[in-house]
Amino acid sequence: MGRPAMRARPGRAAAAMGVALLAIPLAACGADQQGITVNLYYAPEDGLETVVENCNQRAAGRYQIVYNKLPRGADDQRLQMVRRLAAEDRDMDVLGLDLMWTQEFAGAEWIQEWTGEHRAEAEEGTLEGPLESARYEDRLYAAPKNTNVQLLWYRTDLVDEPPETWDDMMEAAQELKDAGDPHTILITGAQYEGLVVHYNSITASAGGHMLSEDGLRAEFDEGAVRALQVLRDFATSGLAHPGLTNAMEDDARLAFQTGNAAFQINWPFVYAAMQAETPELAQNVGWAPYPGVEPGSPSRSTIGGYNLAVSTYSEHPDEAFDAALCLRNAENQKFSAINSGVPPTIESVYDEPEMLEAYPMKDAILESVQNAANRPSTPAYQNVSTVLSHTLSPPSAIDPERTAEELRVSVQKALESKGVLP
Amino acid sequence: MSGERLSEDQAAPGSPADGTAEPGPSPAGGSGRGGRTGGTRSGRRTLTEGQRSERRLALLLCAPAALVMIAVTGWPIIYSVWLSLQRYDLRFPADQEFVGLANYVEVLTSSYWWTSFGVTLLITVVSVAIELVLGMALALIMHRTIVGRGLVRTSALVPYGIVTVVAAFSWRYAWTPDTGYLANLFAPGSAPLTDQASALAIITLAEVWKTTPFMALLLMAGLALVPDDLLKAASMDGAGPWQRFIKVMVPVMKPAILVALLFRTLDAFRIFDNIYVLTSGAQDTSSVSILANTNLIQALNLGIGSTMSVLIFLSVALIAFVFVKLFGTAAPGSDTEGRR
Numbered sequence: 001m002g003r004p005a006m007r008a009r010p011g012r013a014a015a016a017m018g019v020a021l022l023a024i025p026l027a028a029c030g031a032d033q034q035g036i037t038v039n040l041y042y043a044p045e046d047g048l049e050t051v052v053e054n055c056n057q058r059a060a061g062r063y064q065i066v067y068n069k070l071p072r073g074a075d076d077q078r079l080q081m082v083r084r085l086a087a088e089d090r091d092m093d094v095l096g097l098d099l100m101w102t103q104e105f106a107g108a109e110w111i112q113e114w115t116g117e118h119r120a121e122a123e124e125g126t127l128e129g130p131l132e133s134a135r136y137e138d139r140l141y142a143a144p145k146n147t148n149v150q151l152l153w154y155r156t157d158l159v160d161e162p163p164e165t166w167d168d169m170m171e172a173a174q175e176l177k178d179a180g181d182p183h184t185i186l187i188t189g190a191q192y193e194g195l196v197v198h199y200n201s202i203t204a205s206a207g208g209h210m211l212s213e214d215g216l217r218a219e220f221d222e223g224a225v226r227a228l229q230v231l232r233d234f235a236t237s238g239l240a241h242p243g244l245t246n247a248m249e250d251d252a253r254l255a256f257q258t259g260n261a262a263f264q265i266n267w268p269f270v271y272a273a274m275q276a277e278t279p280e281l282a283q284n285v286g287w288a289p290y291p292g293v294e295p296g297s298p299s300r301s302t303i304g305g306y307n308l309a310v311s312t313y314s315e316h317p318d319e320a321f322d323a324a325l326c327l328r329n330a331e332n333q334k335f336s337a338i339n340s341g342v343p344p345t346i347e348s349v350y351d352e353p354e355m356l357e358a359y360p361m362k363d364a365i366l367e368s369v370q371n372a373a374n375r376p377s378t379p380a381y382q383n384v385s386t387v388l389s390h391t392l393s394p395p396s397a398i399d400p401e402r403t404a405e406e407l408r409v410s411v412q413k414a415l416e417s418k419g420v421l422p
Numbered sequence: 423m424s425g426e427r428l429s430e431d432q433a434a435p436g437s438p439a440d441g442t443a444e445p446g447p448s449p450a451g452g453s454g455r456g457g458r459t460g461g462t463r464s465g466r467r468t469l470t471e472g473q474r475s476e477r478r479l480a481l482l483l484c485a486p487a488a489l490v491m492i493a494v495t496g497w498p499i500i501y502s503v504w505l506s507l508q509r510y511d512l513r514f515p516a517d518q519e520f521v522g523l524a525n526y527v528e529v530l531t532s533s534y535w536w537t538s539f540g541v542t543l544l545i546t547v548v549s550v551a552i553e554l555v556l557g558m559a560l561a562l563i564m565h566r567t568i569v570g571r572g573l574v575r576t577s578a579l580v581p582y583g584i585v586t587v588v589a590a591f592s593w594r595y596a597w598t599p600d601t602g603y604l605a606n607l608f609a610p611g612s613a614p615l616t617d618q619a620s621a622l623a624i625i626t627l628a629e630v631w632k633t634t635p636f637m638a639l640l641l642m643a644g645l646a647l648v649p650d651d652l653l654k655a656a657s658m659d660g661a662g663p664w665q666r667f668i669k670v671m672v673p674v675m676k677p678a679i680l681v682a683l684l685f686r687t688l689d690a691f692r693i694f695d696n697i698y699v700l701t702s703g704a705q706d707t708s709s710v711s712i713l714a715n716t717n718l719i720q721a722l723n724l725g726i727g728s729t730m731s732v733l734i735f736l737s738v739a740l741i742a743f744v745f746v747k748l749f750g751t752a753a754p755g756s757d758t759e760g761r762r
Contacts, residue, residue: 075720082722086512108513191704246616379513383721417511420532420713421721 036063036316038323042096043077043306044069047339054335055326063319065094065327074098074193078382085110085311092311093320094327097142099133099305100193100375100385103215106136107379111309114140118321125330129372130345134307136377142307145328146342149303149368150201151361152288153256153264153271158182162288164299166202166230169263169291173239176262185234186252186264189244191393196385197302197375198265199392202227204300204373206293210411215378218411220404228392228400230293235395245394257281265290267304268361269341287361289368300373305345343369383414383421390422499735505728512722525729534713535730542709545622546690549629553686554679556630557637564638565645582635590699593628597700618705625707628696633689637682644678645671684745688738710734 042048052067059065070077078101084092085105097105105111114122122143123131130144152169154162158181163169169185176183188194203210208223234240241247241255249266256264257278264270274282292299308324310317326332333344338358343365344350350366359365376384387410391403413419469477509521529535560578567574581589596604599613614620648671656670672679694711697703703712714734718727 079719082512083719086722104513108515243613246613386716386721417514417721417723417726418509418528420529420534420726421717421723422534422708422713 035061036319038063038065038093038316038319039068039091040065040094040096040323040327041068041070041081041092042094043074044072045336045340045342047336050339051327051332051335054332055323058326059319059323063316063323065323070096081105082110085313088313089311090313090315093314093316094324095309095311096145097307097309099130099144099303099307100381102134102142102307102309103136103377104379104381105309106139106141110312111141112312112314112317114143114310114321118325121325122328125346125348127345127347127369127372129303129369129374130305130307133303133305133374136379142309143324143328144345145306145308146333146336147303147305147345147369147372148267148343149301149365149372150197150265150267150290151301151364151368152291153266154286154288155182155262155284156286157284158262162286163263163291165292165295166234168295170234170237170239173262174237177239182260182262183239184241184255184261184263185239186241186247186256186261186266187234187244188248188252188266189235189240189393189395190246190248190251191389192248193385193389194248195392195395196388197304199227199231199388200375201290201300201302201373202230202293204302205290205297206230207297210384210407211376211378211415215376216415218408218415220408220411225400225404226293228398228403231392231395232398232400235398268343268359268365271361272341287364289364289371298371300371301368302375303369303372305342378415380415380417383417384411386421387411387414387419502728502731502735505724506732508725510724512724521725525725526733529726529729529733534708535710537706538708538710538713541622541707542691542693542711545626545629545693545709546687549626549633549690550683550686552626552630553634553637554683556634557641557682560634560638561641561645564642578638579635581632582639584632586632586695587699589632590628590696593624593696594700597624615701616705618707621701621705621707625693625696625700628700629690629693632696633686637686640682640685641675641678644675644682647678648674680745680749684742687741687745691738691741692734710737 040052049067052065056065070080077096078098081092081095081097085108095105095111097111102111106113119140122134122140126144127147130147131140134140134142134144152162158176159172163172173183173185187198189198200210203224206223206226208221208225208227209219210224211217212219235244241252241261243251243255247255249269252264252266253270253273255261256266256270257274259278259281271282271285271287274285290299290301308328310320310324314320328345330344330346330349333346334349334352334354336342337344337349338354341358343359343362347366349355350362355362375381378384388407391407391410392398410419414421506525507520507522508518509524510518564571564575564578594615596602597609597615599605599609605612605614608614609620614624652670652674653666656666661669692711693709694715697707697709697712698715701707703709703716708716710730711734714727714730717723717730721727
């Protein structure tokens, strides 16, 4: 439309530009006449296309969900969404958020609050831990799509009873070491979110808190100091894998698959991988909840997972809420759990008969999610995490009291977005 | 001023061979400029009416371009200075306020900033020094090659033609334990990219590999300015190869060397891609640009991030100032003719 006008004499260039600018939104509107498009932005997930297809059929022409794949890296996913939302991009409707970004997006008012029927449907039958991760200031801002939780994986041929606490685990490993058996303990100890997750789980298990209830002050109470001590003791015990400070999820998994380790704390995906790659080893692997700190008090493991939110700038919010609810309904969660390996957030799905085959450890997962610890709830979580991973790495250099004092200052600054981030 | 001093420097060794030097390709050349200086001086004294209106027309014709320049470079700079004076985090839109120089105090008292600053300076100085030596050697080879000249020049330029990020990924995989051939060859059983010293060495290596051809290209342009007769005359006077290089070639090439150094220093100070891919700034290997990216783009803190951007801008401006004013580098296009 704009082109013939653009060829006009230079004197009319301004007028032509005006026509061209007017023509662009008109052209965009033309595409909408075939029906409403709901743009879903989500990380690459095998099998999500089928779920989207199911929901499109269910919508029966009211809207069409288009699955736009975000980059693979978590940081890159967040960056793309943040950049576009900061510019008030109207082409994003449903957003797949790692649960740790939910408060950040809600605080910046980039996603809409869930109210009324939508809220009731999102909350119905959903586990409390994942639901808590979707709240900000007591309001619901997302619907949990899937959850995830770390378990303790141990060698049943080396260890009779799974240890209940970190101290028990180190004691058992020490005995194995003295006997000359494989004894190392693997955790994700590199300088990244994985290390922060462990610190958060241990702190919660010790009954401690990093932040005050309202998320505005850095507390690092007694339990948080105790957690620093546990991490330090573990790192200096000589029982951790030598590659501790470089290990991310896959490094820990691969090291465990060599058969030279006795314990591994990792997400459930490692079991499927073990069965595929080292089936003999998988036969001798058991699972248990995340180790606790004090004997007798249960551990609280940090949950992961993804939430679905609706962008503030969406032009079709009603359809977007509807689409989000469909993508995470019980039927589709079951499909994703079995085909994409992501544990469900709706409790009843765990009772489905097909679940046991795909998740032999489903009871342990469900139990852990029921006792879950969430990451500190603050819009500045990204800052807090960056400061934490920088300060906690390497764990062997932790000096509990001094490190806690350091964290109280640097995390406080991070909360207020005042300090420089490393 | 500095331009004129330079041309005098060059005129001294160049005068016996003026005839051969003149027609040579001399983008930053001294002798050609020297020749025009006289005309400039007389022009400064008496401007005819025609010349004056010509100048007015020139200004008018330049104005649109100048306005566009101001819009695309001037405005963002001013805007980032304005942002740097505010507390402004995209996630806390309600807390936006003017805080004066508080962000500067915060950044300049932060140990993270100074660590990154030190790392950046170290990489800049070391890589530019190595590049100068290697680039000079490469330029001499490219200049002197008789057989297969095209092939030599093309192959020398290959690293510069590869996209930095792509090259950086190749380096990263090559240095990854178990799977990388360089890691297996030089550091079996360790992860060189996870230790500060070795990671910085690898970053510098990647940077040198990538930009030495650029340095060589600029220096080769300088080599073309050295008249052959001059070298022959020096040879007749009994100067050996090293003396010819130090006493004849380097002084004649000085403007080209300084321009090459200026370009590379400014570039190296802003190093980003190689570090982003190789270590993403872990283990204290952040450059100032990486740190600014972390705070501005990832943490969405426009205030602190812009403060860093402004500080980087000031550092780069200072480097350029030192080169131009103290070392007398002639910036491209700043010959005397433009100053009338």
